[in-house]
Amino acid sequence: MRPIFLSSVVLALFGGFEAKSAIANSKAKPIAGEKACIEANTDISGNNVNDGLSTKFYSMNECIDYCKRTTGANYFVWSDQTFFDPNYQYTCWCKANKVDTSVSYGTFSGPLGCAPEANCCLNILVQSSGSLAGSGQAHILGYYTKISEGEDGHPVYQQTTQLKHFLFYRSNIKNWFVNDAMGVNQGYALNSGAETCITDSTGMWEYYDFGVGDWVPDPTARAICVDDVPPPPEEQxxxxxxxxxxxxxxxxxxxxxxxxxxxxxxxxxxxxxxxxxxxxxx
Known part of the structure; x- marks a missing residue:
């Protein structure tokens, strides 16, 4: 089955901000399907066991690891840079208990047992020295961090820049996709490999070229493991x-x-x- 190209990709060419805004209107839900226990756009109310404002964590996995080392913590709450209050962006709150949940855009939360279990890299860099780098879909390049487990044990990654694209696997057609929403057979770019870890993929990276109306392969594109994800540049x-x-x-x-x-x-x-x-x- 060939992936479907929809109008969301056009938005990426002429303004990824509009495509991104569609995520902000979604209701809180598990970010990797019904079996996922990490929830996007969801805050947990409960007893804090740390001061979340004392240290910034630039990836959710760093927050999870920190809370696992914090005595009395059973849950975590982490906010990315799309959270409305700049003072609370990249904050990590370790919770002793879960009293209730509420919708909070730009917030991820869940029990500490939700930490990714696969042996795939926590942080990756999607890079290209070919046509993708100079195309209208170059916005999919950059750093990603693993946020959950997805279909058939394949990890789900999210971009660490403002666009916050997801990189996820679709088992029904054995393709990886980069898109603003998960669980769909479409995206700005795809990789045809079926390996559990995207960094091990032998499949070809392709991106949708709106000018030619078709998918274009880029043999130079690849995803590699990196030790750390640099913090995003401060807005000026x-x-x-x-x-x-x-x-x-x-x-x-x-x-x-x-x-x-x-x-x-x-x-x-x-x-x-x-x-x-x-x-x-x-």
Missing amino acids: CNSGSLCDGCVLTLPFENTIYCCKDQCQYGWIDYDPNNSPMCTCGV
Whole structure:
């Protein structure tokens, strides 16, 4: 069965931010199917056994490992950089118990027993020196971290940059996909390998080229293991009311952006496909 290309891929070519926004409207649910116990967009209320604001954790697995070493912890709650409050982005809360759950976009949570069990790498880098790197789908390249187990024991990864793409395996057609949503036979790019670990895959990487209306192979693309995932670049801009009084501003998607350090002169650029998305200079 050949993967289906839908309009979500078009959004990636002309603005991955719009494609990303579709995730924010989803209800809290297991992120790797019914058998998964790690839930996306879900907060756990319970007794904290640590100060989650004291240390930043730039991957969920780092948070899980930390809580497993924390006395009295049985659950974890981790927020990525899509969480609405910057002060709580990349925070890790270890919980002694689970009283209730609530919807919280950009938050992942679950019992510590949900830590990934496969021997695949926790962190990977998807890279290319070929046509994919210069294409409209280059946004799928970069660092990913393992967030759960997926179909047939294949791990599920999530990109660590603002776009937060998922890399997951579909057992019904034996393909890996990179997409904003999981459990679908479509994506921005795919890998035809069936190996349990994507870094062991002998399959070809392909990406959808909207210009030619077909999948294009890139023999140079691959996923490799890395020890650590670097923290994402710090955003250089403010937005909204923080830009009041600034001369140099830039509207994007009904939001006004301005430079943090100097907003009276210079230049400002905003591109949701870059990291950081907003850049400034004088």
